[in-house]
Amino acid sequence: xSLKGKAAAIGIGELKPVKEPGDLTALGLTxxxxxxxxxxxxxxxxxxxxxxxxxPFSDPGMIYPASAAEVLGLNVxxxxxxxxxxxxxxxxxxxxxxxxxxxxxxxxxxxxxxxNKVGDQRPPVISVQREFEAPYGNLGxxxxxxxxxxxxxxxxxxxxxxxxxxxxxxxSSALKNPLAxxxxxxxxxxxxxxxxxxxxxxxxxxxxxxxxxxxxxIVASPELAKRAKNPPIWLLGAGEYANHSTITYAPSxxxxxxxxxxEAAFKMAGLQPKDMDLACPYDCYTIxxxxxLEDAGFCKKGDGGPFVMEHDLxxxxxxxxNTHGGQLSFGQAGLAGGMSHVTEAIRQLMGRGGERQVxxxxxxxxxxxxxxxxxxxxxxxxxxx
Amino acid sequence: xxxxxxxLPKQTPTSRPFWEAARRHELILQQCGACRxxxxxxxxxxxxxxxxxxxxxxxxxxxxxxxxxxxxRASSRVFADAPYVLAIVELAEGPRMTSNIVAAPxxxxxxxxxxxxFDDVTPDHTLVKFKxx
Numbered sequence: 001x002s003l004k005g006k007a008a009a010i011g012i013g014e015l016k017p018v019k020e021p022g023d024l025t026a027l028g029l030t031x032x033x034x035x036x037x038x039x040x041x042x043x044x045x046x047x048x049x050x051x052x053x054x055x056p057f058s059d060p061g062m063i064y065p066a067s068a069a070e071v072l073g074l075n076v077x078x079x080x081x082x083x084x085x086x087x088x089x090x091x092x093x094x095x096x097x098x099x100x101x102x103x104x105x106x107x108x109x110x111x112x113x114x115x116n117k118v119g120d121q122r123p124p125v126i127s128v129q130r131e132f133e134a135p136y137g138n139l140g141x142x143x144x145x146x147x148x149x150x151x152x153x154x155x156x157x158x159x160x161x162x163x164x165x166x167x168x169x170x171x172s173s174a175l176k177n178p179l180a181x182x183x184x185x186x187x188x189x190x191x192x193x194x195x196x197x198x199x200x201x202x203x204x205x206x207x208x209x210x211x212x213x214x215x216x217x218i219v220a221s222p223e224l225a226k227r228a229k230n231p232p233i234w235l236l237g238a239g240e241y242a243n244h245s246t247i248t249y250a251p252s253x254x255x256x257x258x259x260x261x262x263e264a265a266f267k268m269a270g271l272q273p274k275d276m277d278l279a280c281p282y283d284c285y286t287i288x289x290x291x292x293l294e295d296a297g298f299c300k301k302g303d304g305g306p307f308v309m310e311h312d313l314x315x316x317x318x319x320x321x322n323t324h325g326g327q328l329s330f331g332q333a334g335l336a337g338g339m340s341h342v343t344e345a346i347r348q349l350m351g352r353g354g355e356r357q358v359x360x361x362x363x364x365x366x367x368x369x370x371x372x373x374x375x376x377x378x379x380x381x382x383x384x385x
Numbered sequence: 386x387x388x389x390x391x392x393l394p395k396q397t398p399t400s401r402p403f404w405e406a407a408r409r410h411e412l413i414l415q416q417c418g419a420c421r422x423x424x425x426x427x428x429x430x431x432x433x434x435x436x437x438x439x440x441x442x443x444x445x446x447x448x449x450x451x452x453x454x455x456x457x458r459a460s461s462r463v464f465a466d467a468p469y470v471l472a473i474v475e476l477a478e479g480p481r482m483t484s485n486i487v488a489a490p491x492x493x494x495x496x497x498x499x500x501x502x503f504d505d506v507t508p509d510h511t512l513v514k515f516k517x518x
Contacts, residue, residue, distance in 0.1 A: 134392035140460035
């Protein structure tokens with residue numbers, strides 16, 4: 001069993017994130033980005049027969065998929081929420097392909113939208129984290145990634161300048177992305193290191209900014225893909241893995257579950273990391289990119305720091321990485337932050353990268369990362385020549 | 386004395402012995418009767434071998450800092466007394482636990498030896514914290 005070549009992305013939608021949500025609602029943004037993605041795919045709303053959605057932090061609720069589908073006026077043969085944190089968008093792509101391959105549906109709307117505010121109902125925190133984490137102030141994601149960074153520095157000699165380089169190169173690409181939140185001025189390594197320390201050793205410019213926005217991808221059957229108006233971007237490989245939720249209880253905090261996820265994705269694709277023309281690793285923090293490049297096999301374990309210094313990660317460089325600016329420059333609209341890596345890979349492979357187009361890009365790697373390096377979902381995508 | 390306003394552990398039947406021992410200023414961990422692994426946090430079955438033959442053992446309270454961060458700006462207002470040191474402590478018996486190192490932030494290092502102490506934050510609640518050994 002394999003999902004290789006069983007479905008393709010044929011359309012995308014992505015809103016320019018805004019800092020202040022104002023009168024926006026998560027469902028309103030969902031409708032806007034759904035319309036954009038369906039039109040981009042050259043489909044009509046009635047063609048959508050599958051629906052995978054992420055529950056927004058700003059409007060959480062049970063039985064969310066049917067409620068959101070009702071708001072959109074969808075009639076679907078398959079629907080579900082994907083609840084694997086920042087890995088949800090990448091995880092939606094292979095789940096859509098699997099449902100299509102199983103004959104359940106033929107065109108799946110994978111969609112996430114969220115606001116930069118907490119709604120009337122706060123998303124519940126699971127009991128074990130309330131009991132064993134919150135009393136010590138292990139709240140949010142910052143602390144866990146900071147502890148990963150400290151341990152990585154200790155084990156491998158990774159430096160603050162190496163981590164900062166990730167934010168700097170991604171900002172260079174963001175300058176060519178009209179949708180990016182931070183696209184007005186370049187960053188230097190010193191700018192990053194001079195920004196405020198939030199959680200040692202992570203500075204403000206190494207941490208994603210919450211914004212409001214949304215993004216969507218239409219995944220379609222081979223029959224629909226062959227007559228699509230955009231070049232279809234085929235799913236060649238997918239892999240997923242999780243071995244912890246809170247980072248304290250991970251087998252290792254510097255070797256992540258990305259390794260088995262990426263290995264499975266590359267194995268299914270019959271390809272290797274070196275075959276990729278671009279990489280779109282989830283980047284909630286700078287350290288996340290370094291660990292991902294190591295564990296996905298783009299460099300040796302522990303060499304992520306030197307690797308990002310030795311390579312030009314910009315769209316014009318020798319290792320194009322998060323050419324939309326990454327979430328660090330694009331902004332993180334809840335789960336839509338994770339979708340930005342998926343949409344950027346698809347956009348580049350379709351040849352729609354505009355001023356930041358990676359020349360000749362045919363193969364892309366995407367990784368979605370949930371929680372504190374917990375849920376991992378890796379994809380290998382291809383534009384067939 | 387000002388009122389304690391930070392989150393407190395809400396015990397379950399599974400975890401109650403751990404917190405009751407902390408109130409007596411004792412650190413106890415579950416140990417699996419089948420595979421002998423020490424377990425933190427308390428479970429209903431061993432997360433390694435899935436046995437339900439679990440007992441409680443008093444442990445040394447010695448450990449080392451597996452990793453840490455100095456939280457200078459907390460994501461919740463109730464931790465407005467930042468900076469504080471949040472750490473993953475690797476206990477001598479094996480398990481890792483989330484805790485605080487009560488020390489000057491600039492003195493904390495990865496792999497630094499630490500020793501448990503018990504912080505009676507309210508008359509009914511004691512948190513398990515660490516200081517340099």
